[in-house]
Amino acid sequence: MFLVLTACTSPATKEDDKENAKTITYGTSGTLYPTSFYNDDDELTGYEVEIMKEVAKRLDVEIKFVEMGVDGMLTSLKSGQLDIASTGIDQTEEAEKDFSFTEPYKYSFSSMVVRSEDADNYHSVTDVKGKKAGGAASTSYTKTAEALGAEPVIYDNASVEEYFSELVNKNIDVIMNDYYIQREVVGFYPQFDVKQLDIYYNPDQTSFVLDKGNSELIEKVNQALDKMIEDGTLTKLSEQFYDGSDVSQPLTEDYPTVDTSKVE
Known part of the structure; x- marks a missing residue:
């Protein structure tokens, strides 16, 4: 945990606190190429993963990776089992009641993948009505599908191969x-x-998510992210994992927005 050290009487507890203060526990999927996945050398990598590795390096702390689905991340943030996570939830007023969001590290928008044989049946995003939409629980993508009248089919931290299969x-x-x-x-x-x-x-922007009370860590992470934007580190990582595209810069085009306010 990334916490302020407090005075205590037990030497063992002091050592535990010191050790915890040197480690950030980060929740990530480990199944989502190219943002969090295992490479051919069986090493966890990806755009978000490498950002957090660099943040930890700049904060002079160790980083512990914990792989889980979105619902598990949110629960673990609230319980203190995670310090920070990549959740895929939107930064809404409702979400901000329970969680804090860092500065954005990615700007993007949504699209859809379907079977090639069915591609001609889709002319707008509203054509997903009545379709079965695969996704993870609690994400903005699943809420969008439900708002448009699709039937969400929920998977827990599934890999891309599983979704495509x-x-x-x-x-x-x-x-x-x-x-x-x-x-x-x-x-x-x-x-x-x-x-x-x-x-x-x-159109959306993606940030790391922390528990609402973790103000010290979010300030430090934001400082690191700001410097990574200034020195071009985020651009370099983005171009590495997104085939030359710089997703660290704000969008310049407008895209329609689906209202998900009535979806719980």
Whole structure:
């Protein structure tokens, strides 16, 4: 845990506190290429993972990676088992009651992947109505699908291969997610006969998420992120993992927004 050290009487407890203060526990999926995944050398890497490694280096602390799904991350942030996480939840007024968000490290928008044979049946984002949309619980993508009348099919921290297998096997009809991630994974897994549609919506920005009371850590992380933006580190990492695209810069185009305010 990244906490202020407090006076105590037990020498063992002091050592525990000192050790904890030198470690950030970070929740990530470990299954989502190219943002959090295992490379050919079985090393955890990806855009978000490498950002957090660099943040830890600049804060002179160790980082402990814990892999889990979004619901697990949110619960673990509140219980103190995680210090910080990449959750995929929107920075809404409701979410800000329980969680704090860092400065954005990614600007993007949403798209859809469907079976190639069905691509001509989609002309706008509203065409997902009545379809089965695969996704993770609590994410903005699943809420969008539900708001549009799709039937959410929930998976717990599933890999891209699992989602694509479910799609081609017709257990789901559509995957709604981040444009840049979907662009990369469709090209990375050519064995699946799927297509990313030219239908774009929901501009967004992505931040790391912390428990509401962790003000000291969020200030330090924000300082590190600001310096990484200034010195070009975020741009370099983005171009490395997103095929030359710089997702660390704000969007310059407008995209339609789906109202999810009525979705719990």
